[in-house]
Amino acid sequence: MENTTPKIFESEYRFCLILWEKEPVSRSELAAVCKEKLGWSRTTTYTVISRLAARGVLTAEAGAVRSLVSKEEVQRAEMGDLLEKRFEGSLPAFIAAFTKVGKISERDAEEIKRMLEQQ
Amino acid sequence: MITQIFNAVLRTALTSSMLIAAAVAIRFAVSRRAPKSVACLIWAVVALRLALPFEIQTGLSVVPRPAVEAEKQFSGFVSGAGTFEAPAEAAAAAETAIPAYKAAELACAVWIAGAAALLIYAAVNVFLIRRKLAESVPSGGNVRKCDRISSPFVWGLFKPKIYMPFGLDPNTESCVLLHEKAHIKRLDNITKPLWFAVCAVYWFDPLVWISYMLFCHDIEYACDESVCRGKSDEFRRNYGKALFGYSGARFNITFNPAAFGELAVKSRIKRALGFKRAGKPAAFAAAALIVAAAICLATDPVGSAVTAVVPEGEEPVGAVQGPAEADGHLTPEDVTDYNQRLYADSGKKYIVIRLREAKDFIENGTNGKKIGSPLKIWLLNGGGERIGYVYSNTSGYARFEVGNDFFGVCFDGDENYEKSVLYNYINAETLKWNSDCVFDLVIADKSFPRTVVRVTDPNGAPVSGADVRISVRGDRYLYAPVYRTGSDGVAVLPPAVTALKYNFDRPEITVKLYGYTVTRAEVDFYREEYEIQLEW
Numbered sequence: 001m002e003n004t005t006p007k008i009f010e011s012e013y014r015f016c017l018i019l020w021e022k023e024p025v026s027r028s029e030l031a032a033v034c035k036e037k038l039g040w041s042r043t044t045t046y047t048v049i050s051r052l053a054a055r056g057v058l059t060a061e062a063g064a065v066r067s068l069v070s071k072e073e074v075q076r077a078e079m080g081d082l083l084e085k086r087f088e089g090s091l092p093a094f095i096a097a098f099t100k101v102g103k104i105s106e107r108d109a110e111e112i113k114r115m116l117e118q119q
Numbered sequence: 120m121i122t123q124i125f126n127a128v129l130r131t132a133l134t135s136s137m138l139i140a141a142a143v144a145i146r147f148a149v150s151r152r153a154p155k156s157v158a159c160l161i162w163a164v165v166a167l168r169l170a171l172p173f174e175i176q177t178g179l180s181v182v183p184r185p186a187v188e189a190e191k192q193f194s195g196f197v198s199g200a201g202t203f204e205a206p207a208e209a210a211a212a213a214e215t216a217i218p219a220y221k222a223a224e225l226a227c228a229v230w231i232a233g234a235a236a237l238l239i240y241a242a243v244n245v246f247l248i249r250r251k252l253a254e255s256v257p258s259g260g261n262v263r264k265c266d267r268i269s270s271p272f273v274w275g276l277f278k279p280k281i282y283m284p285f286g287l288d289p290n291t292e293s294c295v296l297l298h299e300k301a302h303i304k305r306l307d308n309i310t311k312p313l314w315f316a317v318c319a320v321y322w323f324d325p326l327v328w329i330s331y332m333l334f335c336h337d338i339e340y341a342c343d344e345s346v347c348r349g350k351s352d353e354f355r356r357n358y359g360k361a362l363f364g365y366s367g368a369r370f371n372i373t374f375n376p377a378a379f380g381e382l383a384v385k386s387r388i389k390r391a392l393g394f395k396r397a398g399k400p401a402a403f404a405a406a407a408l409i410v411a412a413a414i415c416l417a418t419d420p421v422g423s424a425v426t427a428v429v430p431e432g433e434e435p436v437g438a439v440q441g442p443a444e445a446d447g448h449l450t451p452e453d454v455t456d457y458n459q460r461l462y463a464d465s466g467k468k469y470i471v472i473r474l475r476e477a478k479d480f481i482e483n484g485t486n487g488k489k490i491g492s493p494l495k496i497w498l499l500n501g502g503g504e505r506i507g508y509v510y511s512n513t514s515g516y517a518r519f520e521v522g523n524d525f526f527g528v529c530f531d532g533d534e535n536y537e538k539s540v541l542y543n544y545i546n547a548e549t550l551k552w553n554s555d556c557v558f559d560l561v562i563a564d565k566s567f568p569r570t571v572v573r574v575t576d577p578n579g580a581p582v583s584g585a586d587v588r589i590s591v592r593g594d595r596y597l598y599a600p601v602y603r604t605g606s607d608g609v610a611v612l613p614p615a616v617t618a619l620k621y622n623f624d625r626p627e628i629t630v631k632l633y634g635y636t637v638t639r640a641e642v643d644f645y646r647e648e649y650e651i652q653l654e655w
Binding site for chain 2: 009010011012014015037038039040041043044047048
C-alpha cells in the first residue's frame, strides 16, 4: 500500500484535530484555541506549526494556517501501517481480530472493508 | 558569613552521621515487616535534621558532644562544653587550625562550587523536562499524555500532574494512574526535590546520598503498598505486570521526577505480589524505633550549645567555648590557674585574649565586663601578616595555641564595634608561659569617637603621606599600626582607647615624616579631632 502521508505523532494529531475543525485560521487564533483545549503555551503552538509545516502536514503562508493532508488521509495511513505491521497486510485477519473482541459491529466491519478497498 | 554556614554544614554532616547510620539500619530492619509508609518517616527525620540550621537539645540525646576537629572548626579555639577537660583536643585543633585557615577558605570555595554545579544540573534538567512536556495533551483530570517521554511520572510542585506516554495498554494505564496518584497524595512531588536540595548542600557526604537513594526507593515501595493494600491476588499480578513493563530499571541518583517503575522493579514486583497486610504491632514497633532514633540521634545533648547559624542579619557565632564556668564568667585567677595546669601538661603555648568593652575598661579597669558577643579575632605574625583567626566565646575570651612567630591580634570591626589591634605586646618567644598570658584587647563601640588627626606643615598647609600612629607612652615596642594622611592631611585612626592595654596607660599620637617625629601626649579618649603641626 502506497504511503506518502507524513508521519504525525499523537500530540500533533490532537493539534491537527483542532486545525481541521478551524481552518483556515490565523496562527494567533490557533494558539488561543490550543491554550484553551490543550493547555499549550503560545510558543509551543508556534513550534508545532513550524515543525508540521516543515514536514508538509500544513502550510502557514499568508497569515493563515491550512492543512495539506485531510483527517481521512491520516487515518487511512495509520490503518495501513497497522495492517502492514501487525496483520501481515491481510485485511481479513485484521477485521477478524476486531470482531473477535467484539469491539465493532458487522456493519462497521463492512464499512472499514469498503473504505480500505477504495484505496 | 559563608564560612560560618560551611562550618555549620560540616558540623551537621558530622553530627548527623550517627543518625543516618541508624536510619539505614532501621530501614533494613523494618523493611520486611513494617509498612513502608511508616518506614519512610525515618527519611523525613534525616532530612529535617540536615535541613534545619538549629539544633534541638534534649537530655536523651546520645550524640557525642561535638568533638573538635580542624576540618570542622577552623576557628581553632574550642574546648569541651564550658569546661577545661579537653585541652589536648583544643590544642590539636589549634595546631592545625592556624595554618589551616587558608585551606578552609579553599574548601569552602570547593563546597560552594559543588553545590552550585548540582543546582545548575537540576535547573537544566527541569528546563529539559519542561520542554519535553510542553507538547503534552490533556487526557482527563490531572492526567496528560506526551509523545516524548518513555515512562509515566508526576511533575509539578504545586499543581502536580500525571504525565504518561501514549499507547499504554489499559491495564498498565490504570495501575500507573493508581501509583502516581499515591505519589501525589504522599506529596512526593514536593519532598523529592527538597531532598535533592539537601543533597546539593551536603554533596560531599556519601551518607546523605545513600539516604537520598534509599528514600527514592522507599517512596516507590510506599506507593506500591498503598495501591496494593487490600487488593486481590489478580490485581497484584496485573500490577506486577505493569511494573514489569518498565523494568528498564537503571541505577541513578539523579534529579528525576518520581517516575513509575524505574527503581528496583524486581524487588518491587516481588513485594507487590507477596504483599501481606503489615501487622499493626509491626507498624507500631517501627514507628517507636523511628521516634526513638529521632529523639536520641537527631537532637543534641543539653549544654552542647553549638550554634552555628544565628538568625539572619546577625554575625554568625562560631562554636566557641572558652574558659568559662557555668555562670559564664571567669576570674583572671581561674584563667591563670588553668594555664598553669595546661602548660605543665602539654608544654604548648597558649594565649588568652580577653575582650574588653572600652568605656567599661576606662572606668573599671581589668575587673570589668567582657564582650560577650563572639568576635572574629585575627592572629598576626611578626611581619604583621594574618596567620589565622579565632572566634571569642560568649564569656569574652579567645584562647588559642601559638607558635613563636605569633606577635599579636587584631579585630577588624563590625557593625557594632570599631577595629582594634594588640600588637607586639605579645611576643610568643619571650613570654613566661606559666603566668602572664592573658591579654586585654580593648574594643570600642561605634559611639566612641575615632581619632581624626590632621597634619599641617609650619605654614598651616595640609601634609599628605605622613605616618600617624597611636600608642602608649613609653611603649618599648612602637609597632602600633600606621595610618597615612591623605591629600587633605587627614588620617582617621581607631578610637584612642583601643591603644590601651592597661587602664592606667596614657596614649599618645606620633606623626612621622622624612625622619621628623612629632609626638602629642595629651590624648583624650573622648575627643575626636586633633591638629598636629610639623616643625622643620
